Amino acid sequence: MPQINLKSPITYLKGVGPIKAEVLQKELGLFTIEDLMGHYPFRYIDRTKFHKINQLNPNDLAFSQVLGRLISLQEVGEKKAKRLVAEFRDDTGSIELVWFQSLAWIKKSLQIGSAYIIFGKVSEFNGKLSITHPEMELFQKNSKTTGNLSMQPVYSSTEKLKKFNLDSKGIMQLQLNALELFGKNLQETLPKYIVQEHKLISYADALLSIHFPENQLDLNQAIKRLKFEELFWIQLRILNNKQLNTQKYKGHLFTQVGEKFNHFYSNLLPFPLTNAQKRVVKEVRMDTNTGAQMNRLIQGDVGSGKTVVALMSMLLAVDNGFQACMMAPTEILAQQHYASIQHLIPEDFCTVKLLTGSSTTKQRRVIHEELENGKLSILIGTHALIEDKVKFKNIGLVVIDEQHRFGVEQRSKLWRKNVIPPHMLVMTATPIPRTLAMTLYGDLDISIIDEMPAGRKPIKTVHFFESSRLRMFGFMREEIAKGRQVYVVYPLIKESEKLDLLYLEAGLEFLQREFPLPDYFISIVHGKMPAKDKDFEMQRFIKGQTQIMVATTVIEVGVNVPNASVMIIENAERFGLSQLHQLRGRVGRGAEQSYCILMSGNKLSKEGKKRLKTMVDTNDGFEIAEVDLQLRGPGDLSGTQQSGVLEMKIANLASDQALLSEARQAVIHLFEVDPNLLATKNVLLKEFLSQRSAISWDKIS
Template identity: 75%
Template sequence: MAELSTATPIEYLKGVGPQKADVLKKELQVFTIGDLLQVFPFRYIDRTKFHKIRELHPDMIGAQVLGRLMSLKEVGEKRGKRLIAAFKDDTGIMELVWFQSLSFIKKSLTVGSAYIIYGKPSEFNGMLSITHPEMERYQQQEKRIGNMTMQPVYSSTEKLKKFNLDSKGIQKLQQVALETVWRGMQETLPPHLLERQKLMGYQQAMLNIHFPQNEQLMHAAIRRLKFEELFFIQLRLLRNKQLNTQKYKGHRFTEVGEKFNAFFTERLPFPLTNAQKRVIKEIRTDCNTGAQMNRLVQGDVGSGKTVVALMSMLLAIDNGFQACMMAPTEILATQHYLGLKELLGEDICTIKLLTGSTPAKARRIIHQELEEGTLDILIGTHALIEDKVKFKNIGFVVIDEQHRFGVEQRAKLWRKNVIPPHMLVMTATPIPRTLAMTMYGDLDISVIDELPAGRKPIKTVHFFENQRLRVFGFMREEIAKGRQVYIVYPLIKESEKMDLLFLEAGLESLMREFPLPNYKISIVHGKMPVKDKDFEMQRFVKGETQIMVATTVIEVGVNVPNASVMVIENSERFGLSQLHQLRGRVGRGAEQSFCVLMSSNKLSKEGRTRLETMVRTNDGFEIAEVDLQLRGPGDLSGTQQSGVLEMKIADLAKDQAILAEARNLVIQIFQEDPNLLQEQHQRLAHYLNRSSPAISWDKIS
């Protein structure tokens, strides 16, 4: 067979074979030797450090001890059977305990021999012990790849372990893989970049990530590989942004005309904030370049994104184009429609709503007006992307809460005109800067980081379960003032696994505390038919009910200025961004609003951090940064679908400095050599030519 390389299928690596190859493919998505080498350790054990038995204590994460196996015996019966060994060094004696694979372990260990053991110490009945320790016979290691001081630890699964592919088994395969293909590995970054960024070469990095000779080389390898991963993501994103600008011509909006000015001088209900003015200016500039605009506008709940979107659409109408706004739910689309209609009044321009519920007769009229060009703005849901919906001249598209739409759905709006319309993507979920640079690195990003004048910050308080009566009393006070209250639950029915206050039980206690006829309650949850849900929400919106009991379906899309209290039950079970979104349902009127976080008396460290953050700040961007640190990028709302976040080694929560460094370098390279024609950039051009992006970046908006 030909010489093996990183592209060789994994089954041909010595020690793998068809069965192991099959489980590696299913569990780790390892199809080639190169894929295996991209499975990086998640931590290292410093094999140069040994602890004495008398130094061990239960608070240690892990410890390595050199000693002698003194005895080995089975105790207990049936399910309680276990293997206990006495292990001794010159400072004391401890126990090693196993509950599984007892016969295999008994055969593999020799009483009287010296071993290096590693594991987490614990204490039972005054005796120190380590359960299921890693065991290695003490001997001088051979000088070859794999002779290391920092031992890598790899993630494994139960299925992998059945094929002896625990961390040690994966480590052995990495050793064979490196010995097989290491000499043939090619450098991936240009030499001048390595020198400029003071980066280790690719071969040395791959060797020292898996088998570091010391801690310093390990850190240098990690930095090199993190930089490379983030650099190539940014190279791909920024190249696609560059291609979009060159490829897609855009309508020029040269006029700031009658409709824009009429709205600004006569209808604007409050002065624009400096942040709103800045973003409108950025959009105006984009729409006059002759290239198609793709801009993401981030703004916290209540920051005035909708007014920015409306003024941008009026700019399009003044230049002879139509505009539309797409929202993910009927509730949100209807809310946008009613809000914009009220802002516009009767005489500035025509505006209509199209959703799945629009009657056939009204739908036909909308279709006709769109094609004739007499309808200026269309607000709607997914109904907008149906083939039957044809515009005479669509020039501007607003997409709200973009993470709820797929790439293909958004792309359908592009095809509504020969020259694609300008795209304004809005989100009320603040995205940390690092995440935005990676998820939306090919979009221009605007941030509305200011709340309109006169908005009172929402007061957030945290109460434990045993303080519930105080909360009920406070709710009564607010309802007596004519205000309304939300109560949000994480579950609809009781879960056997989680001891949560669930909606149905909570409702019973509420009805006892807030009896008819003085108090009326709306109930909304995800399992209800859409009609029933809308009916209940409308009762609350009209003020016919004082309390809205709901699951998280109200996270986006309900605007009730009179609602001044948001009570979130079992708040420790929610993610930070979700808590922040829920809190944003109040604080929409002139009155002081409150968010009450209810929790059980027992809180995890992470749960406490989340609730303390919510009480401390209303800043969505600060909250998003804490959320990223706690949960990692993959868990944040809507990010998984992008595909770009499945990183092998970089961590957006921790590697912000490396990401900024990589992005700035890519920007500089494209400024100096836009088409990567220079000799020193040939490797980068080759990478872009052969790599296919994780998603269709040329369609994303």
């Protein structure tokens, strides 16, 4: 048998044969002994504390441990209803102990009149406190080993695992076997100076205490050590990638701020830039003048003016003899950007074209030709931009909007459309909490547009229950009478798209009764409609031919109707916070006061109440994103699912913000002192990165 080490298959561990190994792999993804040791408990049963009987509470979900005396024991009931019932007492009261199985053995093993330590889940039956099938241990006053005075680990398991005796206790036994083999010989995984500087316990102590802590202090120290390590490795990879980008990947030099940029800024800009927009344009200008490839993320709330910043960045590229392109995730959004840019610059100022799935063969032929001969300066489009036949003469800047909607390989195709990779400017209107941004986009430079253009009035948001529906209809009539338009959005529930259409169609029927022809006209848009019909309905609303747009969330991104002043979100409790915020951002685009009405049923969960209250209380997308992170965790937020970087076993970005900042600062300082990790004390870190240096798309923003 080969020598066993942490990387050995789990089959080699005592208590695990080929059958158990297979089920552990399939159910929990545990392949090696190291994987098993990284399967941490999800909670602990505290056996260090004792309760008095008068302190026991059947509503408390935790288990309780009591020291007392067994007073009586008797069999009750007949045949299948037979059970064993005992009275157990301490100096504050008594409790019933009940057994339904192994009655003869239990009756024989228990000693009436003796003192016991009992442990179990307290319930109430016929007004009496009871514990079913308690764990029992004779109390020996002078024994040092009396009582299981520990924090007992509880491991996640599955029904299938339980069939192979791999419930929580079965997994606990495997952990004991693994720690018995390796516990004393576990090598330190972080450099000694990092462990000392951050007051961490050793890796060996942390692993022992995460599985079998002696007390809460031990457990806290283990959790801190393992969380810090997880966050430290993530930041090391991210910041190393960032460093490699600037060292290895040359970028086009945009040395001049030329005629087009200056003319646009001085003569064509219809409104003054906010200070935040000026700051971001300056950051782009500095990035593109270093000789290294730019990788910058622009975060800006809905309506903060990201498109103008993107256009000015693209004009900077054009002034320096390069082409630029902007890729959006949907045709509607691509058309929206194209229309906005056409509105901002005259036709003869700069050649701008649109390429989407709907572009005709003739239009495509012209675009392909003008791209290759350099006549076309700026191309806006959808996934159509990444097709192999789309060839640029000299692409210098790529702008990607709502980038989390694109796969990494899709984005990489744009990155490869020039010998020297183009500069990358990534934009998102989905505010990302700082901690999440440091992890998801830690290898990008981040710019934040945290100011709204002058004249924008904050959207007023209210929450109505179903009982206020008539009041809501009255408000719609008032706004329509002023010449405004209204969105009514229904939820999209992935599990049942047919159900969505029923919701939407029933709602439409209701609205048609309240807002009849010929006084009112209603558009309807949903994801099941052909693109042509969807576009037709959208255009009717945009042109003001209909006053009400009934839709599913297809209008979340990319519809800009300044005359629409009311957003009504039906069943608002079914939406996530970031989605509610995106939908609200469809109004408030004109000079008039805009409103968002959140309609919900009368029964709301605690989380549902918190979401809707947050929407009513604030318009700040970053504040909303922080609450969303706290409520839902990072895995559910837009785009994070596709990021392998978030595969964390113990750290939590919502609750471990301070520790993440500490780990990031440690890595930043490390690279300042030893950028190439050549110092002897950093050998472990160098090895870690070299093991993970397989081809990676991490450098592609």
